[in-house]
Amino acid sequence: MFQLKTYQSRTLNVLKTFLDSARVTGVETAFAKHAMSLDGRIPRYRKIPGLQEVPYICLRLPTGGGKTLLAAYSISIAARAYLEEDNPIVLWLVPSNTIRIQTLETLRNSTHLYRQVIDEAFEGKVSVFDITELELIRPKDLQERVCVVVATLQTLRVDSTDGRDVYAHKEALESHFAKVSKDYPGLERLNGGEQIKFSFANLLNLHRPLVIMDEAHNARTKLTFEVLSRVAPACIIELTATPDTDKKTGSNVLHRVSASELKAEDMIKLPIVLTEHNNWQEAVHAALETRARLAAAAAKFDGAIRPILLLQAENKDKEVNVEVLKVHLVENEGIDENRIAIATGAQRGLDGIDLFDPACIIEIIITVQALKEGWDCSFAYVFCSVANIRSSKDVEQLLGRVLRMPYARRRAVEELNRAYAHVSSPSFAQAANDLKDALVSMGFEREEVETVIQPQQDLLEGSTPSLPLVMPLLTLLTSEKPDLSNLSEAEQSHVEVIEASSGNIEIHVKGELSQDLAAKLVNALPKEERAEAQKTIDTHRHYQKFKPSPSEQKRAFKVPRLCVWVQGELEIAERELFLDENGWNLLDFPPTLPEFRYDDSAKRFIFDVDGDKVVWNMLDPQAKMTFGEGFLGLTLNDLVRWLDKQVRQPDISQITMLEFLRRVVTSLCDKQGFDLTTLLRAKFILAKVLIEKIKRHREEAYAKGYQETLFGPTAAVETSFTYTFSFDPVSYPANWLYSGSYRFQKHYYALPGELEGKGEEFECAFALDSIKHVKYWVRNLSGQPRAAFWLPTSSDRFYPDFVALLEDNRLLVVEYKGAAYASNDDSKEKRQMGELWEKKSNGKGLFLMAEKKDEMGRGVYDQLSAKIR
Helix, strand or coil: CCCCCHHHHHHHHHHHHHHHHHHHHCHHHHHHHHCCCCCCCCCCCCCCCCCCCCCEEEEECCCCCCHHHHHHHHHHHHHHHHHCCCCCEEEEEECCHHHHHHHHHHHHCCCCHHHHHHHHHCCCCEEEEEHHHHHHCCHHHHHHCEEEEEEEHHHHCCCCCCCCHHHCCCHHHHHHHCCCCCCCCCCCEHHHCCCECCCHHHHHHHHCCEEEEECCCCCCCHHHHHHHHHCCCCEEEEEECCCCCCCCCCCCEEEECCHHHHHHCCCECCCEEEEEECCHHHHHHHHHHHHHHHHHHHHHHCCCCCCEEEEECCCCCCCCCHHHHHHHHHHHCCCCHHHEEEECCCCECCCCCCCCCCCCCCCEEEECCCCCCCCCCCCEEEEEECCCCCCCHHHHHHHHHCCECHHHCCCCCHHHHCEEEEEECCCHHHHHHHHHHHHHHCCCCHHHHHHHEEECCCCCCCCCCCCCCCCCCEEEEECCCCCCCCCCHHHHCCEEEEECCCCCEEEEECCCCCHHHHHHHHHCCCHHHHHHHHHHHHHHHHHHCCCCCCCCCCCCCEEEEEEEEECCEEEECCHHHHHHHHCCCHHHCCCCCCCEEEECCCCEEEEEECCEEEEECCCCCCCCCCCCCCCCCCCHHHHHHHHHHHHCCCCCCHHHHHHHHHHHHHHHHHCCCCCHHHHHHCHHHHHHHHHHHHHHHHHHHHHHHHHHHHHCCCCCEEEEEEEEEECCCCCCCCCCECCCCCCCCCECCCCCECCCCCCHHHHHHHHHHHCCCEEEEEECCCCCCCCCCCEECCCCEECCCEEEEECCCCEEEEEECCCCCCCCHHHHHHHHHHHHHHHCCCCCEEEEEECCCCCCCCCHHHHHHHHHC
């Protein structure tokens, strides 16, 4: 079966955890608890009029992150965690008819991964309908199958429902309303009377659908919210690269994935190697050379891929249109025209061509605006624009085409892991700015784009480029000749003002640009041009002062792991080992659920979760079956088998799980007085309680094994360089990057991840960066076992805040704790584990639990310095 990427699994786990919590505590409370915050504050849930109690959340993934795949997985997660439905109805909304047709094709194709994901979750009982096929849906379909209806939001988004098919009265839908009371609230009536409209919108309202909104960043309008209220969704999940950021109605971003995480999972090619050229002919020639050199490398080292160049021509009324560009390629560059495809609205040279076919000879694709929506060929490596890329929305889509990594697998030749852009621009800084803006629009964070655009270096040499970079002169564009009379004589010697052939005025600045000169130049420009000029100056300075980080120099960073000798072999001290050594067996625990109760008089369920009493009512009693209806003929074994599917655990055999569940259900009936009908009605709640119960049993077994294996009388522990954790020099999957004003000099990667620009942890990082004995250090990422160093604890894993390599090659591991936490039980255990790691390292490892002020009154810098000596 398909293996999800780490960031995809984490995203889906956050979604499940949130929906589980929302079902118990309410949407607003659950969002505050589980939503990702980038500024340390509790995120605020934006309530939408008419949908205040409906989970309406957003999963943000940059272009190339697999949004549609996660949408497919989200159906079963929402069905079980929140909707409590075996067979939900899903309204899958997409931004355009082109995407609607493509989505239908993939969801109806039983061999396609998206459909297989849904089939796997619902045992193949899945039906997919186009919005134009509403009359084909039968009541039996809604009862026995997952029904996915694919539509565009525009189909529903109207001020008036008159004349729209989804709101029309259809006799073919009458059977769906046969048992619906005429007084059922919220449904539209015929001609304002009492008779319910037999419409698809009313049908959705009855069944309270799960709404999936694919690329919904333009959908959060007052009219959209009103439309969604008409279909009474039970849950809405947006998936987009660019969420709406409006303070009142913007997207409720539950979880966001960074471009760094995509790169770490080999989903996208990064960095983007950018070259600016004086004219379009140079840009095209260099782009062809880049493609040819990549193709030669691929032919020699990686025959699975065939690099393709995307060329963006100007509109047909401009100088370098499609025909001019094609003639140039054939006559001046000697390109075989059979290797060129033209893909525009009028010319469809890619129709019927499989670019992944080894026999395909297409090497160059010329387009004007974006390629058709949904077009995807990860062999596209090089992007070249002969047009002005500034403010061009088409650049976003075309650049996105060259970012996808072929087969989501890192290549042996480093140059084949990068994307390439060639543009005609007056300066590198301006070109970089334009590409940065495009990347931000594609879902990259502003801080990320500082690290993913690199100037062109010699390709395929296999050596590290010589840096710092020698940058070309700075060029500022303006519409008016500036008054520079206030510049000193020395400053004027560095500045040249010329009128370019384009009609713009260009200000060229040679040499080092002082802060004072920069301010004078910006203030000499028209007010509306100053912000853009300042961005260009900032970018120029960034690259002018750029020096490679230790990771970019491919310097090793290895940390010894804590290990245990088991039966003569050294094993990494981790969770599975502690469970195995303790002989973990679920059947050793009592099969009782005293936490689970039912109030017959109030017709509601009550159970304890983490010590809190939770009262559980049906999600929508009016829309659900009456008590006991639909359960006739079902047996205790039917319930046990259903529960087994919901609570399966990778470390528990099915035979053991079935027996444990049988014992639990029997105990609930025989000892706690439940009847089978009540348990069947509560099966989703029961499954949640059982998952929590099994989790607690496992934690109890783990804690016992942990104590015996690491601290028992026969414990044999070693901090071993035989088993090391290595920080990957090309992969640092931070959820977000540091954006403070101080520029760290010794961080292993270009920017620290998940570190705020102020506060006590920042002060600790600043101290590490300042100590001369530190060679380089890294902000260790929490919760990422494949990308960060960790130590075991009795309940989970401990990810220290910082790891440093010292000049004498010792390792320093630092956990920072504020005064309020320095002495609590969690910190005591972490200190114990860190000190055990240090003790067993034979002097090669140091551990420090740093505080703002220690018991001797020393600050963080002095604590670190004293530890290193």
